[in-house]
Amino acid sequence: MIFKVYYQENEAEIPVRENTKTLYLDAENERAVRHILKDRPINIEYVQLIDGAYLEYEKQSEFFTLLESK
Incomplete structure (x- = not known):
């Protein structure tokens, strides 16, 4: 199954939509x-x-890169 993960690069930062x-x-x-x-x-x-x-x-997105689980 393919999952899309929304995340912030800084784990201590409060989520801000523009930085997601x-x-x-x-x-x-x-x-x-x-x-x-x-x-x-x-x-x-x-x-x-x-x-x-x-x-x-x-x-179709240029940002689509699938990471495989191992």
């Missing part, structure tokens, strides 16, 4: 996504499962 970044991760579930990212110094705002037409739309 995204990344895409292939994982089994949301818990696995959070486990994979737990050692990164980021503040995760939201983890969203994407599929179907929305996934195809996101793949």
